[in-house]
Amino acid sequence: MRVLKKTQFPKRLRGRIENEKQLRELVFWTVEVIPKDIKRKLGLQVREWRERLAEMLFSKHRDMVGKDWVQVVSVIEDEIISGRFKEELEKRKLQEYEENKRLLESVESRIGRRISINPNIPGKVFITALTEQLTPLVDVKVEAPLLSRALSNDLLEELARYYAQHHIWVLVREFIKGNRDSLSIEVVLEKPFMTYCPICKDFAEGSEYLYEEAFPDDYFAYWIANLVKHYRHEHIRYYDLSWRYWSYGDKNPEYQKLGHDGFRITVNNRAKRQLIRAILKDENLSAYGKRELILAVLRLQHNDEKTVELVKKALQKIEQADEEKF
Known part of the structure; x- marks a missing residue:
């Protein structure tokens, strides 16, 4: 080991590597404990990029099952420090950036407004951030025969969001993929299980x-x-x-x-x-x-x-x- 120490690894990872599951965990751990200055130099500050690199290293060194853990760590450590994978990782980053940028532009054109998200982040993180930004924009249409005369419109909308939260998340994901034309969802509240409490100004569980x-x-x-x-x-x-x-x-x-x-x-x-x-x-x-x-x-x-x-x-x-x- 060049810069890493044995004490940085938990005891469960030390010893002979018996299967691919153990190998994968050891490779991922090795990438995580690399010093911060090396991570910064290689552009690995974001956890998701470290996971991408670890997956690439694991795929390359699957044949190390059966080796001693110190030998595996030494090989993975040398691969990281040498920067051999930096160019390939940068290509993937650029590719994801272009994909994220196109997706962002597509979504912005459909909703008619700008969204403040940096497209230069990993795809999963980008999709999650985009979903969180779009969720408040969902137009929840409420049909509530019993409650429409009893509660304010704001409370009806709030109650509807309680019941529609999962559906809203799915709706936004489908909208991002281009499978939905609008961010509108209809919620029918015939007999809501939750009830509004005028003391705590919130909805009580039924x-x-x-x-x-x-x-x-x-x-x-x-x-x-x-x-x-x-x-x-x-x-x-x-x-x-x-x-x-x-x-x-x-x-x-x-x-x-x-x-x-x-x-x-x-x-x-x-x-x-x-x-x-x-x-x-x-x-x-x-x-x-x-x-x-x-x-x-x-x-x-x-x-x-x-x-x-x-x-x-x-x-x-x-x-x-x-x-x-x-």
Whole structure:
């Protein structure tokens, strides 16, 4: 070894090379641990170019299976330092640069705008960078019969992107290849599993039980019921702590007095009231959306007097606000 040291290699790579898998790993490792000044001199600062060089060296020296690892490293090290592969690597770089440049120009002409990406990078890295730049430009068309009257357009677009993210990635890749004419995708949201939470201003993960069994035909009841569950587990800690940990529940007088089921009903009612207050203040929800969500509270079980009274007051406020508009 000329510049490398044995200690730079893990023990698993030391010894006799038994198969091509071991040889490949040793060659790739050797390229990686070459000193930075040599990498800079040979234009190997980018990891992907080092991988290309390692693949070329591995292909040339496949016959070294069965040799001692030190012998393999010495040969690979000499090949790298001598720069014998530099010219071929530069040819590949130039070829990829030209291909990337043509692809970039093609994409820019189709979208009618410039894209700030350096084409002088490896193909896979270039495609990934191009995909990331194009993804925000995708026009997501939303069809949401139940939600179009309840949520703002911005929230509908955001929700649609949650459901379309994988499809968007595929769409952009196909667009780059020239297999798609536009960056437009249509998402149909009949009954979204995720539900918008007016407290955290984000979408809460859904519940399969509530979605498929409890409220399969009542979407707004599912929405508010899922938010009650979400509030109970995500916005407060004392409920989960009380039933999961005996020591905590033992110190919670309310939990001890009411028992698990009674305590859950009490916490659920607190959640309903907090959600009703948040719904009234949320500008992302239309008057229709607020009314339907708050009315849906009455279709849930175990509402106490405070909750029912707050529902009535909240509905009156919504009606008054509607009257003031006209």
